[in-house]
Amino acid sequence: MQTRAELTELTRRLVSVPSHDDETAAGDEIESWLDEETDASVTRDDAGNVLARRGGTGPTLALVGHHDVVPPDPSQVVGGDPDDTTEYVVEERDGRLYGRGTADMKGAVAALMLAFRDADLSPGPGISTDPGATGDPAEVGAPELVFASFVGEEVGGEGVRAAIDDGFVPDFAVVGEGSTNYSKSGVTDVVVAHKGRRASTVVARGEACHASEPERGVNAVYRACDAVDALREMEPPEADLYGERLSGTMAVTGIDGGSAWNVVPERCEVTVDERTVPGKRLFLEGLEEADGIRVRTDQDLPPMACEDGAFADLALDAAREGQDGDPEFVTKPHATDAGWLAAAGTACVVCGPSEPGEAHTKTESVSVDVLERCYRIYRGAAERFPAEG
Structure with missing residues (x-):
């Protein structure tokens, strides 16, 4: 129950901050939470992207989201004027959080942040460390876990492109865009390709x-x-x-x-x-x-296709372990920041709480149950990484 309460509160905190024409304040919220809640190295680049790193210096897994949103409907703004916005409306009804950005994608960002904080990065049997390594995750060869929240996704991936230009090309990435109820109702699937x-x-x-x-x-x-x-x-x-x-x-x-x-x-x-x-x-x-x-x-x-079958299998195993349903590999009709990362050389999958038809609507919402599910999936993927072999 503690995770559910934290997820709900963090999602509400992020969603309430306007970020349709200026992502600065939302980035401030993310950065301050990471500084307070983790011992990670947290940075903010010139574009406004928030990056945090923990673990070793081996293969890198990035948990990726974005904190910009599309312009809100007047009903989603406190005071009703999108041109004079100081706070977004966030409401909880029937196990769902309603508000601009709940589904696309600050709810997923909250789940990614908590998973980044909580994942146990102790080296497992699949991790190659230098001779004489002590098993401390900081050892050379142990995996590195990265959290990244980008700006400008809704206007063509401006943030992720700036990060890539600055040298941010992780080996692998889980991008928290929507994949829930794609193959069937009640499951969060793993997207291995998108248009x-x-x-x-x-x-x-x-x-x-x-x-x-x-x-x-x-x-x-x-x-x-x-x-x-x-x-x-x-x-x-x-x-x-x-x-x-x-x-x-x-x-x-x-x-x-x-x-x-x-x-x-x-x-x-x-x-x-x-x-x-x-x-x-x-x-x-x-x-x-x-x-x-x-x-x-x-x-x-750019479109995206996961070029590493073992990583796709790792993500699907984490998705199966994190829920009662039977998730599948699926494809997605929408472009995401995963396309830019894949074009730069990152093996990507997409997995997140947003359901078809939820994003960019005046009734946008996300299920708190599914946020919990995604938290388990993200944490499970981080703790499985890298796969044995």
Whole structure:
């Protein structure tokens, strides 16, 4: 019961602090708690990320979250004005905590923090230490446990990219984004792959003229429509990972062209949302073979696939031990900071309390029971790390 009470209180503490346009105060809360509750080395980088380290200097396992959130609904703000925010509303009803960031993802951050503090890092049989090591976790060769909470995840992974640029590339990571109720109700699964997102703009250029003599110009809208037809003919790629089929998608989400009803347009833009899969993507550049067409990439969030089967198995074992249900390897349709870490060389899995449909809503909530479950999973993964062999 003590863990439940701590989880509830810490989640409430983190969620109440606004962090949709400035993550500083939320980072302060995390940093001060880590300083008070652990003997870890706690740092804050220039981007605002909070990092804490404990254990040895051997292989590194990172427990990863983010403390920024999307803008709140007025009902989620004390006083009701998101533009004049000093505190978010946090309520507990029927075993759930309600408020902006409870599910995505300050509840998970609280569970990660407690697991980071409580994990027993005593070397186990799978740990390779130097000859003559005493068994103290600080020995060279003993694993290092890292807690990381990033800023800017909701706007494209700004925090994690800054950390990677500064040299933060752990060997392994458990990212606490949502994986609950994916395979079935009542379980928290282990995500071994997720899609990325590439946002592109197809720019069509023509030559303007008076619409009464359209043959004198080149209609950019027509060129854009030809490009849309070519897009519709493209088959989104697929990837098979751990027995799961991950399918990409593509959707044209906007078109903008023309300046007046009597002018043949000289420019038209088409926005494209593409969900990418590991190792494959649509060949949008092929559109540029047509006259007057250029493709601009506006955002490219990388997909993720766990490249270390033994680590994935370790995480699944921890998930099985941490709950009564039967968790499975699953895939996730949303991009996360795990994609950036995986691209940098970290073997990642995603596991967390958020359920499909909870994040970014005005009724956002998280189950306290599931927060406890995730705490057990995170702690179990840390205490199993590294696997025997």
